[in-house]
Amino acid sequence: MKRIGLYFGTFNPIHVGHLAIANHMAEFSDLDEIWMVVTPHNPFKKKSSLLDNHHRFEMVYRATESYPKIKPSDVEFKLPQPNYTVYTLAHLQEKYPDDQFNLIMGEDNLKSFHKWKNYEVILENHDLYVYPRIAKGNVEAQFSDHPKIHKVDAPIMEISSTFIRESIAKDKNIRPLLTKEVWEYIDTMNFYK
Secondary structure (H helix, E strand, C coil): CEEEEEEEEEECCCCCHHHHEEEEEEHHHHCEEEEEEEEECCCCCCCCCCHHHHHHHHHHHHHCCCCCCCEEHHHHHHHHCCHHHHHHHHHHHHHCCCCEEEEEEEEHHHHCCCCCCCHHHHHCCCEEECCCCCCCCCCHHHCCCCCEEEHHHCCCCCCCHHHHHHHHHHHCCHHCCHHHHHHHHHHHHHCCC
């Protein structure tokens, strides 16, 4: 049985902060693999700044290629929209019954976790691996000492994809925030200009 951590994101674009967290989870927790799940463009939302699914997946693929424990996943592209995490988990558990799927989330997401669809079902069947974020507000008391919620002492990464997109549009050099492969893809495709 493999313990797989699912790290969801639009990854628009994927940056070194995402990779640092995924790699920390792969190396310093009891998870065997980290799947970077690229969340699809919600057809009901108009979001012009969001690149097409296949471009974001391609960037995640390129960024993670040299990390054997980190894999890109497009599982949500094939699920009906709008989609909820609880359905993605059920789908994966059915498709890979011998593996154990767990959620990776920032502390900021844990603060609103009680508002997620069927969050009790998620907690019943899956563990949560929470990495620190600088964020206001408090975590619900029911989650503070929960046996299935693991706080992971990962480095705090406050790099934002929004900042990266805005900087590229202003012709700023943000290359240190992206892997070489991702930067080259963005540059070649002329994205975010």
